[in-house]
Amino acid sequence: xxxxxxxxxxxxxxxxxxxxxxxxxxxxxxxxxxxxxxxxxxxxxxxxxxxxxxxxxxxxxxxxxxxxxxxxxxxxxxxxxxxxxxxxxxxxxxxxxxxxxxxxxxxxxxxxxxxxxxxxxxxxxxxxxxxxxxxxxxxxxxxxxxxxxxxxxxxxxxxxxxxxxxxxxxxxxxxxxxxxxxxxxxxxxxxxxxxxxxxxxxxxxxxxxxxxxxxxxxxxxxxxxxxxxxxxxxxxxxxxxxxxxxxxxxxxxxxxxxxxxxxxxxxxxxxxxxxxxxxxxxxxxxxxxxxxxxxxxxxxxxxxxxxxxxxxxxxxxxxxxxxxxxxxxxxxxxxxxxxxxxxxxxxxxxxxxxxxxxxxxxxxxxxxxxxxxxxxxxxxxxxxxxxxxxxxxxxxxxxxxxxxxxxxxxxxxxxxxxxxxxxxxxxxxxxxxxxxxxxxxxxxxxxxxxxxxxxxxxxxxxxxxxxxxxxxxxxxxxxxxxxxxxxxxxxxxxxxxxxxxxxxxxxxxxxxxxxxxxxxxxxxxxxxxxxxxxxxxxxxxxxxxxxxxxxxxxxxxxxxxxxxxxxxxxxxxxxxxxxxxxxxxxxxxxxxxxxxxxxxxxxxxxxxxxxxxxxxxxxxxxxxxxxxxxxxxxxxxxxxxxxxxxxxxxxxxxxxxxxxxxxxxxxxxxxxxxxxxxxxxxxxxxxxxxxxxxxxxxxxxxxxxxxxxxxxxxxxxxxxxxxxxxxxxxx
Ligand code: ADP
Ligand code: ZN
Ligand code: ZN
Numbered sequence: 001x002x003x004x005x006x007x008x009x010x011x012x013x014x015x016x017x018x019x020x021x022x023x024x025x026x027x028x029x030x031x032x033x034x035x036x037x038x039x040x041x042x043x044x045x046x047x048x049x050x051x052x053x054x055x056x057x058x059x060x061x062x063x064x065x066x067x068x069x070x071x072x073x074x075x076x077x078x079x080x081x082x083x084x085x086x087x088x089x090x091x092x093x094x095x096x097x098x099x100x101x102x103x104x105x106x107x108x109x110x111x112x113x114x115x116x117x118x119x120x121x122x123x124x125x126x127x128x129x130x131x132x133x134x135x136x137x138x139x140x141x142x143x144x145x146x147x148x149x150x151x152x153x154x155x156x157x158x159x160x161x162x163x164x165x166x167x168x169x170x171x172x173x174x175x176x177x178x179x180x181x182x183x184x185x186x187x188x189x190x191x192x193x194x195x196x197x198x199x200x201x202x203x204x205x206x207x208x209x210x211x212x213x214x215x216x217x218x219x220x221x222x223x224x225x226x227x228x229x230x231x232x233x234x235x236x237x238x239x240x241x242x243x244x245x246x247x248x249x250x251x252x253x254x255x256x257x258x259x260x261x262x263x264x265x266x267x268x269x270x271x272x273x274x275x276x277x278x279x280x281x282x283x284x285x286x287x288x289x290x291x292x293x294x295x296x297x298x299x300x301x302x303x304x305x306x307x308x309x310x311x312x313x314x315x316x317x318x319x320x321x322x323x324x325x326x327x328x329x330x331x332x333x334x335x336x337x338x339x340x341x342x343x344x345x346x347x348x349x350x351x352x353x354x355x356x357x358x359x360x361x362x363x364x365x366x367x368x369x370x371x372x373x374x375x376x377x378x379x380x381x382x383x384x385x386x387x388x389x390x391x392x393x394x395x396x397x398x399x400x401x402x403x404x405x406x407x408x409x410x411x412x413x414x415x416x417x418x419x420x421x422x423x424x425x426x427x428x429x430x431x432x433x434x435x436x437x438x439x440x441x442x443x444x445x446x447x448x449x450x451x452x453x454x455x456x457x458x459x460x461x462x463x464x465x466x467x468x469x470x471x472x473x474x475x476x477x478x479x480x481x482x483x484x485x486x487x488x489x490x491x492x493x494x495x496x497x498x499x500x501x502x503x504x505x506x507x508x509x510x511x512x513x514x515x516x517x518x519x520x521x522x523x524x525x526x527x528x529x530x531x532x533x534x535x536x537x538x539x540x541x542x543x544x545x546x547x548x549x550x551x552x553x554x555x556x557x558x559x560x561x562x563x564x565x566x567x568x569x570x571x572x573x574x575x576x577x578x579x580x581x582x583x584x585x586x587x588x589x590x591x592x593x594x595x596x597x598x599x600x601x602x603x604x605x606x607x608x609x610x611x612x613x614x615x616x617x618x619x620x621x622x623x624x625x626x627x628x629x630x631x632x633x634x635x636x637x638x639x640x641x642x643x644x645x646x647x648x649x650x651x652x653x654x655x656x657x658x659x660x661x662x663x664x665x666x667x668x669x670x671x672x673x674x675x676x677x678x679x680x681x682x683x684x685x686x687x688x689x690x691x692x693x694x695x696x697x698x699x700x701x702x703x704x705x706x707x708x709x710x711x712x713x714x715x716x717x718x719x720x721x722x723x724x725x726x727x728x729x730x731x
Contacts, residue, residue, distance in 0.1 A: 006046035009116045011103035013715035023072045032080025036073040047115040099333030108308035110285035129160040134179040143474045188284035196267035217373040222355040224377030226587025246315025247298040253324035259526040276302035307337045314350045317341045322354035334725045358580040365636035387589040387596035389614040393605040418557045425557040427541045432515035433457035436492030442485035514542035547585040553592035563602040572634045575609040582613030638696040642728040646688040647720035657691040667706045672697040
């Protein structure tokens, strides 16, 4: 008989402890194996922590422990999933983020290896299923079904698993409107790029590399202006580590947005590269993960969760674009890849290199006070000048005429010059869709999301109203549901509207649009970027996605159509976000031998995020913003933790949140500043009411235990849920 201690797959604070089961079978079983167990009348997956042999009978054991002990249903794996290093890392992450241990394991492992029931339907199929139209009719379909049907019609042939709404697809299939077409499966196909010899490093790049190599500091921040050649520094350091027999972990925010980065690495390191990111299919992820675990890949390129890649003997961990917020996971266990990288680096004695043109304030402050070793590349390659920027005040009537209220006269002039010179332009508007709200002219009714309460965005391409917070959609109606009036008014504009406006003003211009609507179809983003690089279009229109790390040599103009969008967001980070967006976007212009320019349209021409952004003056912005943060006790001067209480009854949520605040005040005293209860910007989530409490403090260790105790107390209450987010980003 074996006694097995295991964690249950539910990521809840109340179940975050080992449970005991018995096993009398003869399969191989040890720590790190997944098993199938009965728990509360359900069959679940458990993750084994320890196994002990015993000669006692089940009855004796029950008497000894005082518990009723169940038998395991079955053992799933024939080898442990994680090595000891990764298990210690998981423990550390779970302790720091006060997250259930199992939730960290679930984030670490690819879906088909994850300790959860759904992993058992692991992909082993050799065929891909595509959907195409069989018989087109929208008759008596729900809006969601219509949306999917229109998507399939538009794409003609689309992978079934990419449509993302299995129940809707099944409905459409059963009604014979669409059909399945089987095709042989293509697991991750890495393009066959030819090896490329490295260029000669510039003196500045060499200096940075020498300084890195001559220092024994654990964490470095490479601050290099856009186009300063940071990538080549990464590649060189990576090469050196491989030559020393080490492996390298290279993180990027979103691979699909930077296909060039992947290409550089494959050209340099060829078959040694493995790729891990969210756009891979479960089967591809499974293959890549196993390749790394077998020790066949020595360079791993990946997004956030690749920080958990089962790579051995790591010599260097690099985070490119370290300021990008997608490094922070927005659900349990709410980890930030940068912090995990530093933990992992510490455990493996490997150096960590963070890179950015616009480092996060937190990282730059640590660079300033020596917590991180600051390295700098202050000049562009070949001394190419940063683009000349111009701020256009949209409130000044000299800048606007009747031809367009969206594009100012100066922006139109520049665009037209770029088109004449056969160069390319990028137009950034940080909002997708056509118009940001729709209301009734007659009675004032505003179309809102029934789940979240926020205004719905009109999307012209499929004539739908969509919620940009949850996945609610409805077909755009012809009349007001309240008064029946036909006069519906669309206000505010997004990427689709900008594209229309460009076509109206410059009918000869070819455009491409890049936003998360285009990202709905897999591999669409890289193909849009590739197409723009090949000059198949003159103007690329998009959201912040187009500001990220791309290198388009023929782009000589970047236009930020409305720089103010982020400023009105209720967050202490809003200025930082706007500054980063402007600096990164402007940095896309004039990257080769041509001189670049940028136009920034705004109603706030004096706002410091915009003026410093326009000047690409990081230091100026940093000093100003640090002053603001100090005044308001925000990071990097204080750390933050947020607690979110949710429940079906608003009164219950409010009263519990008040008692959370009392508890914290009582136990933390002057060790922290407690703010709340606050009603969050989006106050409802899936019909749950939300309230938050924000905790500001200087020393996490001084408050960690209180937080732990608080979670334990409140996690037991059945009328509410409580979730904790250490170093949150949504404030
Ligand atoms: P960053 O990531 O800092 O914005 P990149 O790494 O994209 O900058 O480099 C900008 C451009 O300079 C790229 O086109 C890159 O190929 C080129 N480049 C970088 N290093 C060198 C070098 N040592 N010699 C020649 N060209 C280089
Ligand atoms: Zn109305
Ligand atoms: Zn919604």
